[in-house]
Amino acid sequence: MSKQPYQMIDFLLEIGFEEFPPRFLKPAAEELTAKIENLLKEKKIFYRSIRTIYTPRRMGTLVLGLSRRQKPQIVEIQGPPKKFAYDAKGKPTDKLLGFMKAKKLKPSEIVSKRTKRGDYAYGRKEITGASTENILHSNIPRIIKSLEFPKTMVWNEKKARFPRPIRWIVALLDKKPLRFDYADVQANRYSWPNQHFSFKPIRLEKPREYINFLRHGGVVVDPNERKKIILTRLKQSVAKSKGKPVYSDAMIEEINCTTEYPEVVIGEFNPQYMKLPEEILMTVLRAHGNVIWIKDTNEFVYVFSAKKKALQNVQAGYSRVMEARLQDALFFYQNDTKTGLQSMQEQTKGMMWLKDLGTLHDKAVRLRDFAEVVKWLPSAENKALKRAALLCKADLLSEMVREKEFTSLQGIMGGYYAKASGESEQVAKTISEHYQPRFVGDTLPKTLVGACLSIMDKLDNVVGAFLSGNRPSGSYDPLAVRRNGYAVVRLLDDRTLDISLFRAIDKVLELYKKKFDISVLTEFFIERMTRYLQDKGYRYDEINAVLATWQGNVADARMRCEALKDFRDKPEFVKLVIGQKRVRNILKGVKKIAVINEELVKEPAEKDLLKVKARVGPNLAVMIDNKSYTEVLKLLLEMRSAIDKFFDDVLVMCKEVKLRDNRLALVNSISALFMQFADFSQIVIEGGKTQE
Amino acid sequence: MKKFYTFENVIINLKQYWQKRGCLIFEPYNSEVGAGTFNPATFLRILDRKPWNVCYLEISKRPRDGRYAQNPLRFQQFYQCQVIMKPAPSDIQQIYLESLECLGVKLKEHEVRFVEDDWESPTLGAWGLGWEVWLDGLEVTQFTYFQQAGGVDLQIIPVEITYGLERMTMILQDVSSVFDVKWNNTLTWGDVYRQNEVEYSKYNFESAPPDLLLSLFNSYEDEAKRLLEEGLVYPGYDHAIKCSHIFNLLEARGTISISERAKYIGRVRALANQAAELYLRKNDEQATLPDD
Numbered sequence: 003m004s005k006q007p008y009q010m011i012d013f014l015l016e017i018g019f020e021e022f023p024p025r026f027l028k029p030a031a032e033e034l035t036a037k038i039e040n041l042l043k044e045k046k047i048f049y050r051s052i053r054t055i056y057t058p059r060r061m062g063t064l065v066l067g068l069s070r071r072q073k074p075q076i077v078e079i080q081g082p083p084k085k086f087a088y089d090a091k092g093k094p095t096d097k098l099l100g101f102m103k104a105k106k107l108k109p110s111e112i113v114s115k116r117t118k119r120g121d122y123a124y125g126r127k128e129i130t131g132a133s134t135e136n137i138l139h140s141n142i143p144r145i146i147k148s149l150e151f152p153k154t155m156v157w158n159e160k161k162a163r164f165p166r167p168i169r170w171i172v173a174l175l176d177k178k179p180l181r182f183d184y185a186d187v188q189a190n191r192y193s194w195p196n197q198h199f200s201f202k203p204i205r206l207e208k209p210r211e212y213i214n215f216l217r218h219g220g221v222v223v224d225p226n227e228r229k230k231i232i233l234t235r236l237k238q239s240v241a242k243s244k245g246k247p248v249y250s251d252a253m254i255e256e257i258n259c260t261t262e263y264p265e266v267v268i269g270e271f272n273p274q275y276m277k278l279p280e281e282i283l284m285t286v287l288r289a290h291g292n293v294i295w296i297k298d299t300n301e302f303v304y305v306f307s308a309k310k311k312a313l314q315n316v317q318a319g320y321s322r323v324m325e326a327r328l329q330d331a332l333f334f335y336q337n338d339t340k341t342g343l344q345s346m347q348e349q350t351k352g353m354m355w356l357k358d359l360g361t362l363h364d365k366a367v368r369l370r371d372f373a374e375v376v377k378w379l380p381s382a383e384n385k386a387l388k389r390a391a392l393l394c395k396a397d398l399l400s401e402m403v404r405e406k407e408f409t410s411l412q413g414i415m416g417g418y419y420a421k422a423s424g425e426s427e428q429v430a431k432t433i434s435e436h437y438q439p440r441f442v443g444d445t446l447p448k449t450l451v452g453a454c455l456s457i458m459d460k461l462d463n464v465v466g467a468f469l470s471g472n473r474p475s476g477s478y479d480p481l482a483v484r485r486n487g488y489a490v491v492r493l494l495d496d497r498t499l500d501i502s503l504f505r506a507i508d509k510v511l512e513l514y515k516k517k518f519d520i521s522v523l524t525e526f527f528i529e530r531m532t533r534y535l536q537d538k539g540y541r542y543d544e545i546n547a548v549l550a551t552w553q554g555n556v557a558d559a560r561m562r563c564e565a566l567k568d569f570r571d572k573p574e575f576v577k578l579v580i581g582q583k584r585v586r587n588i589l590k591g592v593k594k595i596a597v598i599n600e601e602l603v604k605e606p607a608e609k610d611l612l613k614v615k616a617r618v619g620p621n622l623a624v625m626i627d628n629k630s631y632t633e634v635l636k637l638l639l640e641m642r643s644a645i646d647k648f649f650d651d652v653l654v655m656c657k658e659v660k661l662r663d664n665r666l667a668l669v670n671s672i673s674a675l676f677m678q679f680a681d682f683s684q685i686v687i688e689g690g691k692t693q694e
Numbered sequence: 695m696k697k698f699y700t701f702e703n704v705i706i707n708l709k710q711y712w713q714k715r716g717c718l719i720f721e722p723y724n725s726e727v728g729a730g731t732f733n734p735a736t737f738l739r740i741l742d743r744k745p746w747n748v749c750y751l752e753i754s755k756r757p758r759d760g761r762y763a764q765n766p767l768r769f770q771q772f773y774q775c776q777v778i779m780k781p782a783p784s785d786i787q788q789i790y791l792e793s794l795e796c797l798g799v800k801l802k803e804h805e806v807r808f809v810e811d812d813w814e815s816p817t818l819g820a821w822g823l824g825w826e827v828w829l830d831g832l833e834v835t836q837f838t839y840f841q842q843a844g845g846v847d848l849q850i851i852p853v854e855i856t857y858g859l860e861r862m863t864m865i866l867q868d869v870s871s872v873f874d875v876k877w878n879n880t881l882t883w884g885d886v887y888r889q890n891e892v893e894y895s896k897y898n899f900e901s902a903p904p905d906l907l908l909s910l911f912n913s914y915e916d917e918a919k920r921l922l923e924e925g926l927v928y929p930g931y932d933h934a935i936k937c938s939h940i941f942n943l944l945e946a947r948g949t950i951s952i953s954e955r956a957k958y959i960g961r962v963r964a965l966a967n968q969a970a971e972l973y974l975r976k977n978d979e980q981a982t983l984p985d986d
Binding site for chain 1: 761764765766767768781782784785787788791792801802803804805806807808809810812822823825829830831832839841850851865868870954
């Protein structure tokens with residue numbers, strides 16, 4: 003009998019389907035491989051290498067150098083204590099024999115083992131591992147079923163769910179297909195080629211043939227190899243061009259997920275369309291998947307997935323399509339310019355914005371009225387802000403932005419149309435950038451006026467969402483209120499605007515003429531603020547300390563966090579915090595604070611503290627006004643020794659009520675000084691004692 | 695030598711191809727529709743559990759897409775070849791690709807791309823998952839596995855394949871403008887339809903009277919409701935289709951704001967849903983009737 007338990011074999015799983023949504027593909031393929039890898043590890047099946055495979059029509063996992071069986075396992079079973087297991091002569095007792103019989107153990111499998119509770123007899127045996135085939139066979143269908151997708155469908159009576167219909171499955175363990183049925187598909191050894199190459203299945207004798215056989219069938223199965231091919235071909239093809247192709251990593255990844263066999267072609271459009279605004283050109287070209295514009299030229303690159311022989315037809319076809327699309331864009335653009343922004347603005351009166359909250363025109367008027375209170379802007383800029391506020395939603399009525407393909411150009415088109423309608427450069431620019439940041443990590447408006455309008459618009463969105471019952475909760479946030487709120491915070495900080503967010507919310511509510519519990523909104527912004535400050539790298543306790551006394555000024559809170567963070571490394575910091583914790587502790591549960599009666603201040607330590615307070619108080623106010631927060635912290639620290647002395651020498655909670663109330667009032671006034679900066683009791687001191 | 699395909703031959707070839715694949719050859723609907731999906735041969739027939747394979751030409755009207763005969767690829771009325779196969783065969787994608795070869799598209803010399811596009815008709819309460827099919831970059835087909843219609847989960851999943859015949863023929867004839875498509879050996883698409891395009895663009899965008907359209911919409915809606923309540927599926931649904939077309943005209947005319955738009959769509963959908971439910975109910979009744 004020649005048993006070769008460690009002989010290496012290979013395994014291929016390929017799930018074939020109709021063209022997969024590109025954005026689901028990579029995560030799904032990676033999830034599949036990870037799950038198979040976990041299975042092998044968990045079941046102790048050795049393998050040499052594992053790789054993920056995906057193209058738009060397949061995903062899978064190729065495992066090379068797999069052992070035929072699970073690694074044998076050593077199992078130990080505790081038996082009776084050694085002293086009961088053997089008699090005086092060292093022979094097994096009935097107790098041990100009974101144990102062996104029950105556990106089916108041979109004498110050679112009995113060992114002795116020392117444990118905490120003494121020596122014990124143990125059964126110890128090697129269990130031959132299950133075959134890899136059985137393990138894969140019984141687990142692969144379960145793994146396929148467990149894959150998760152954002153959106154799925156059904157396609158036959160089996161009602162299995164997957165993003166697109168599964169049409170074939172290759173499950174080949176060395177030379178043998180694993181037979182199982184999934185969604186009415188019988189797993190086998192047949193894969194399918196690129197449809198431009200052939201309609202005949204590819205028979206695989208063993209997994210190692212897979213990559214090359216498929217390549218002959220017009221499929222580069224390895225995504226990394228495909229990506230390299232795309233980038234190389236792209237570079238080669240534009241070598242002679244005058245411009246540079248504009249693309250991002252995300253675009254290349256998307257192209258990778260939509261091609262099985264990348265080929266590259268350069269197309270052209272009529273140079274007359276170069277006069278269209280650059281954003282329109284980019285949007286038109288990019289909307290047509292796998293097309294990359296070569297900037298400053300009338301050329302583009304297209305990555306296709308067919309035979310090289312198709313090149314001429316593809317080139318002609320794409321050039322034709324781009325031409326027609328650009329012509330369409332030009333048609334909209336010219337019509338809109340003819341209509342004019344002013345007339346679109348009139349039309350916003352008939353355009354509902356949010357249910358029960360009036361029209362787009364109402365929103366624009368609200369924004370303009372909001373702009374009235376932004377008095378700190380120079381008057382010319384304030385005028386531009388008001389004008390832009392009134393016009394900023396008009397382009398939503400333009401033919402261009404109403405077209406699905408160009409919705410993403412909202413604002414940008416408004417800017418162009420404003421200029422065309424004779425508005426000032428500043429008004430146009432403000433309209434153009436007022437949606438920024440459009441997404442997390444997007445750039446902010448370049449001008450101050452643009453930033454102001456963006457803040458106002460987003461605040462109006464947030465408040466409007468709460469008023470119309472679209473408050474976010476869990477994953478429910480249909481109006482992207484959280485993103486809007488975060489952007490407001492980011493913009494206010496970026497421009498270090500000296501504005502209270504809370505007062506601004508009050509103003510927006512007033513403009514809506516609606517009653518609403520403002521604390522709900524305050525709480526919402528404190529959450530956004532916390533998130534923002536965390537992203538800036540501040541510790542949660544620093545953030546809590548600052549936000550506990552926050553008045554709504556974003557940049558100010560960030561500066562306080564910064565001062566705290568800097569001060570944190572200094573040795574005095576711990577003392578400062580402990581001092582403040584003592585103060586807060588003693589005040590806990592005190593309901594009524596009296597007014598300090600100086601005549602009742604008798605003890606020297608008391609008098610000292612009062613003196614220090616009188617000196618520090620006015621200075622502190624000035625420094626806080628100047629936002630010299632490092633100085634503030636130094637000043638507060640000066641009170642430290644007086645506070646310590648006071649607590650050491652004076653009994654605050656004395657029996658005499660009048661005296662006690664007066665001392666509590668003194669302590670409270672000290673606390674109030676600290677609270678002008680932050681609530682220090684929120685700071686967590688690690689490693690050291692934080693109590694008195 | 696390259697074989698030459700006229701517009702009319704493309705239509706004839708496709709019908710023959712799908713006839714061989716077991717489809718009933720049907721004809722277009724007799725009132726304005728925005729897509730072949732509105733035809734009762736699709737919308738109602740996909741609802742029940744009985745097999746249904748059909749192929750027909752549909753003249754689809756999209757008032758908003760008119761361009762006064764100025765754009766080579768956009769026009770307000772176009773021909774679709776609509777195929778429904780219920781249940782969807784498991785090799786349907788290949789059957790479709792072979793239909794392209796039958797039209798003269800050699801797959802080795804072109805690129806056919808299936809671009810993710812989940813189709814939805816809010817007016818019909820219908821949606822499905824699938825693709826736009828691009829032939830050398832030009833969208834020539836919509837390929838959809840329906841999941842729901844008339845607000846009802848479909849018991850048997852049908853596939854809907856809708857060819858845009860003008861675009862398809864443009865590629866076959868290698869012309870850049872629809873107006874140059876040869877209908878037969880003597881006349882072009884432009885000869886047949888140019889004036890129609892110009893005049894309908896004018897009607898759709900400028901001349902259609904909003905007040906009349908609004909009142910027609912209301913009347914058709916009332917009539918659809920009355921008929922459906924009376925238990926008449928086909929006449930009732932017919933009036934729902936009329937509402938849908940009127941709504942498209944109103945939209946092209948620019949008289950409907952975004953919020954109103956949703957309301958109008960909701961009104962048509964309510965009628966379509968009602969028709970779907972009625973159809974299924976009558977279907978069940980028929981199925982349970984004892985044989986004579």
